[in-house]
Amino acid sequence: MAAVSEPGVVRVLIVDDDPLVRAGLVMMLGGAPDLRVVGEAGDGAEVPAMVDRHAPDVVLMDIRMPAVDGLAATEAVRARPRAPEVLVLTTFDADRHVLRALRVGAAGFLLKDTPPWEIVDAVRQVARGLPVLSPAVTRRLIARVTETDHDERRAAAVRRLASLNARERGVALEVGHGRSNAEIAGRLHIGVPTVKTHVSSVLTKLDLNNRVQVALLVHDAGWLD
Template sequence: MTAPVSATVRLLLVDDDPLVRAGLRLMLGGSPDIEVVGEAADGAEATRLADLHAPDVVLMDLRMPTVDGLAATEALRRRRRPPQVIVLTTFNAEEHVLRALRAGAAGFLLKDTPPAEIVAAVRRVAAGDPVLSPAVTQQLIAHVADSGRDARRDRAARLLDRLNDREREVAVAVGQGRPNAEIAAELFMSVATVKTHVSRILTKLDLNNRVQIALLAHDAGLLDGAG
């Protein structure tokens, strides 16, 4: 479901502001395990450069001319070997962030995030981990105005009917933002078994990552009143 990651993380920067791109390149290019393989000024150029350079991770601005970051994220994540995508945003764009997460982005960063945290986030998504903490995930979902909730709830319920009881329990725990070790302890299974269940959930529901499992569990109402 994710692109293979080499010892060096291949990173593509996408932002319409050349000063932002220059700052990111300076910040990230100094890390010995991260190679900035290209820079794009909009989503159309991002998809072209992704074909050319096969990045492991794309750091994606949302608001850009021609093709915005949402459309570019959707296009990249539909590929057979998709790169991981981190969206760059501000808190006043929560609805756009939620759409990007539904499209398969591994998480988001604020543009004023400290440099060390941006570097750490790139490494984390390259390893297959989302960059949203449980608290941020819950806060983001809770604060977005969710039009069409009934239709999404019905769709989510139909999808989750594909899961067996154990997989459903794991999906709820993932939706609550619990790490694998905590899920294992709560459900009396090994961490390896939890990982197997998560992989099966992703495959059965045709999802990209744990964030999308959380969003689906939220849409289905499985997190209502969950502690």
Template sequence: MATVAGVTGEQRAAGNGVTTEQAGPTPIRVLIVDDDALVRAGLSMILGGDPGLAVVGEAADGSQVPAAVAGCAPDVVLMDIRMPRVDGLTATEALRRNANPPEVIVLTTFDADADVLRALRAGAAGFLLKDTPPAEIVQAVRRVAAGEATLSPSVTRQLISHVTGAAPAGATARRDRARRLLDTLSEREHDVAVAIGQGCTNAEIAARLYMSVATVKAYVSRLLVKLNLNNRVQVALLVHDAELV
């Protein structure tokens, strides 16, 4: 386990009663969970090279995640799926059931599509392919920490389309449930939800629906509360379940 670096983010620090007199923004705290030491080292080098990020800990298995999160207080967890004892999916589901959990980005490859879908339904904020360019990994961590979209209009739509296109068992029940939930929305909320499902950013939604970005953000927050979801990725999955995109 790596030693804790830096100080916690403002909200996490405030929740723990920690104060700081630093004038600048605190780094985004990242925990890396992967059973491959080379992958952990590579991700640490990539993320550690950005002054706005701090790798505060590492774990080699999902069984180590609860202690690592408690000890490092990360803002974002990069979570591998395939690990020997407790896999990343089980660890993500357990972590996201906690109060005020860190955001989770799962690490995967295209041949783990069904696993990715399970992780996103569990509340993971998104996913990264292990061959993602370093700059995109950094940007993904930043977006997740800021509560912004992690859905890439190209890669994510391709993945979600693939995993939902095979009509898996229970798809009809999920479709009906998703449509019932979306029917509780106002027309404007419904339009925002569909745009999220299409992978649009807040700026793109604002341009499409003639809103300000601030108004879009307010609608997204309202959707999460109304639909009882963790993040906009789950909104997108709900829209896909309803077969609206």
């Protein structure tokens, strides 16, 4: 049966191999009138079918699961047409797997001990297309994770960013610094609608899903050094 859309309601799929964690999240999100938990999965292998069945707006995704982990599941979900946003759940704020999840299109991450009201607010944010990851957290994650392919990654990032024109490169750099559209507009002396157009163009040209991925690519290229 096809999922029924509810105007103004964010549909959430919870993916975690711990039944107690899932139960806690269901209870937490169930108290918000604008959020609806539409399904639960205990492993990443179940996610594609659950997404087809329930059409969630947001997937709360654990990383470490027994068969298919959250990284592979996130990559599979974000590669789909009309993909839901993915919010990664983790117990480690500097786990290299978190960075990998962000690179394949997750909208951000939450620690499992995050206060309930922050988790509820984070789900609302990613449903609106806003990343849940502060620039400071991004920098700390990147700084604490050792990349063995640093030179190759930098060269690849530089090649990809070369496809942007001068204005798009300027906007991408501001996104890399974690600035909002309004802040970018003020710094570059252009209108907010123009910024939105440039951000959309940057995402299209670079074949990326969201601003977090742009920020990571800009960092990889060494533009923030």
